[in-house]
Amino acid sequence: MPELPEVETFARYFARHALRQRIARVRVLDARVLGEARKERLVRELRGKEFTQVRRHGKNLYAHAGSIWLRLHFGMTGDLAYYRDGDDPRFARVIFDFENGSHLAFEDMRLFGVVDLARNPEAHGLGPDPLDPKFRLADFRCLLEKRRGAIKSLLMSQDIIAGIGNLYADETLFQTSIHPKRAVSDLSATEVRAIFQTMRRILREVIRRHERNREVPANYLLLHREEGAQCPRCGGTIARTVVFGRTTYYCRDHQA
DNA sequence: TTCCATGTTCCGCA
DNA sequence: TTGCGGAACATGGA
Numbered sequence: 001m002p003e004l005p006e007v008e009t010f011a012r013y014f015a016r017h018a019l020r021q022r023i024a025r026v027r028v029l030d031a032r033v034l035g036e037a038r039k040e041r042l043v044r045e046l047r048g049k050e051f052t053q054v055r056r057h058g059k060n061l062y063a064h065a066g067s068i069w070l071r072l073h074f075g076m077t078g079d080l081a082y083y084r085d086g087d088d089p090r091f092a093r094v095i096f097d098f099e100n101g102s103h104l105a106f107e108d109m110r111l112f113g114v115v116d117l118a119r120n121p122e123a124h125g126l127g128p129d130p131l132d133p134k135f136r137l138a139d140f141r142c143l144l145e146k147r148r149g150a151i152k153s154l155l156m157s158q159d160i161i162a163g164i165g166n167l168y169a170d171e172t173l174f175q176t177s178i179h180p181k182r183a184v185s186d187l188s189a190t191e192v193r194a195i196f197q198t199m200r201r202i203l204r205e206v207i208r209r210h211e212r213n214r215e216v217p218a219n220y221l222l223l224h225r226e227e228g229a230q231c232p233r234c235g236g237t238i239a240r241t242v243v244f245g246r247t248t249y250y251c252r253d254h255q256a
Numbered sequence: 257t258t259c260c261a262t263g264t265t266c267c268g269c270a
Numbered sequence: 271t272t273g274c275g276g277a278a279c280a281t282g283g284a
Contacts, residue, residue, distance in 0.1 A: 076263055110261085
């Protein structure tokens with residue numbers, strides 16, 4: 001689930017449910033998800049405080065409480081659950097109990113996620129967020145300029161651009177008819193613009209769909225990630241390969 | 257039983 | 271210096 005659009009959806013969910021309630025207790029059920037901040041510090045910094053503000057940068061969610069920011073990274077299988085009654089979720093790793101009796105659980109089956117504290121929400125070491133209004137085509141061109149290697153690798157490099165993962169990198173290249181292994185240096189100015197615009201359109205569209213609880217459009221590659229499947233755009237054949245260490249799907253017939 | 261999985265990091269090699 | 275392949279991490283589902 002968690003690439004940029006999913007984390008944005010988590011951020012809105014967090015903001016909708018968990019702001020301005022006093023944190024009565026912080027329960028760390030599995031300390032393996034903790035980052036730098038140990039359990040004692042996490043509890044000390046957050047107990048008795050309220051979350052007042054939520055932000056997102058790339059795949060990181062930040063929630064302000066007291067004088068610190070809680071940072072959540074959802075790894076491969078992270079999720080949030082806000083609930084009032086009933087049992088804690090099966091894969092809950094950290095749970096915030098609020099004074100009004102409700103709970104917010106950070107769930108993560110595979111434990112690749114991170115719960116940590118940060119002085120500020122300026123994610124260090126990360127590139128710009130593609131949906132940041134200050135991030136323009138000229139900035140994107142600048143990022144590509146001194147780079148070599150495959151375009152898909154670049155899109156997935158969080159230190160270059162933060163938020164695109166395996167699925168949305170594939171989707172962006174699928175919709176711009178560009179082969180994932182094409183060298184960055186080989187792309188035309190028109191193709192670079194197409195990638196920039198298409199990537200942002202896809203991210204916004206998926207966020208919008210998540211909000212309305214709807215599936216992504218049927219002609220997205222996302223729903224056809226299977227070797228030998230029929231391409232929903234040109235009727236060609238979906239192929240599978242590996243780029244940047246990740247399983248990559250693309251249309252053998254219309255991506256060049 | 258075997259393979260695969262939306263992420264990140266670290267190591268070795270070119 | 272840059273980039274890439276591979277492995278590791280942990281666990282469940284097909």
